[in-house]
Amino acid sequence: MTEPVLLWLRQDLRLHDQPALLAAARSGPVIPVYVLDDESAGDWRIGGAQRWYLHHALEALAASLEAMGSRLILRRGDAVTVLRALLEETGAAAIHAIRHYEPWWRSAEAALSDALYLHDGNHLARIEDLTTGAGTPFRVYSSFWKALSQRMPPDAPLPAPNTLAAPAKWPGSDVLADWGLLPKRDWAKAFDAAWTAGEAAARNAVDAFAGQVAAYDTDRNLPSVEGSSRLSPHLHFGEVSPRQVWHALSGLGEGVQTFRKELAWRDFTDGVVTALPDYGDRNGRPKFDSLWRDGADAQRDLKAWQTGRTGYPIVDAGMRQLWTIGWMHNRVRMITASFLIKHLLLDWRWGERWFWDCLVDADYGNNSVNWQWVAGTGVDANMFGRIMAPLTQSEKFDAGGYIRHWVPELGGLSDAVIHDPEAGGCRPRGYPVKIIGHREARERALAAAARMR
């Protein structure tokens, strides 16, 4: 009997197009392992919403593996320590895993390098292959896309293995329910209705989106329309790979190119955080370090933003959607983020942390890069002085239906007044007045930025 190998699963919870799984299967008996690691990542350990998702994703993956006569071994602790112990315990010859680019995973991979075989599978291309003429990583998306395009399409997705040999003896496993991943807050019901985790569900989501992608160009910007892909949690947990998505959408019309450009952002942002590992914690441009408000008033404003009580309907709708289903429409993410940073003049990291805890799709690269982009503090940044006008955006992208759905106090208002009830002379019961006026907020932010310069 040959020695078994460990298959270390992280954000790649699938059986199809899983090169680490295929390589492991070819080498002999396979012990699939998921390690719940709340230590390596420090403050970036997975947040509450993702724990809910992870619970269901692991449940689905374990069922698929069991259908193949295999198992999913669950362990908890620092990943390097746990895997070293498992190598010892099982006599496994090696670990196979898909490469990930979060800084804590890169450290763990380096620490295990003598036993670890890394495979590329969660990106459209190898990050290190995409560099500028000078050999440095891209900091500007459009240039990155140009370089990536030349390497597209990605290779065809790989099949799932037919069989998976079991080891002579299975190591012990934690019981998933004992991990306490399901939240104490009363989230579960709305989450259940919004998301189905698992590889099969991910495939269904891709199929459903394939039917809509032709209209993606216009519909993705309309919060009231289901025009975005809703694939982000599936992609984050690797229930589907980006190249599977790329190929599944081939030849489906104009919107495909636009969507693929969005898909490529995952690759781009992982390149940025590979070059700048603390990008989630540190301003890309240090001069912004002292721009933000602090103190009790700032905390009160943060709370109003988090709970969707700013008096700006589009902002409040977004924040309540986030809290309720662990996800927010992309355009509204921009509007709410810009509002926190510029209208409330609060540190973007406060918002980033909130998103990290609340989003089922929170990705270290995407979250950091996009917050810094909106804030204007980063590489490839928007200018700070470009302040989104929430009321204009709400009207322009026709968010009336979206607001009525997520802000029940405004459910009875017509499109004519819903974007700005105050200006329309409406004072709906229980809905707060604006926390700050748009013009006033804009002038305050611009003045603060001018002082900084």
Added chain:
DNA sequence: TTTTGAGTTGTTCGA
């Protein structure tokens, strides 16, 4: 090294 052109997602103002 220097220069040049261009940059995910806008807003406001005034004609």
Added chain:
DNA sequence: GTCGAACAACTCAAA
């Protein structure tokens, strides 16, 4: 109400 121009401004990528 609609439209185009002005806005403000810094860094990156490539020639």
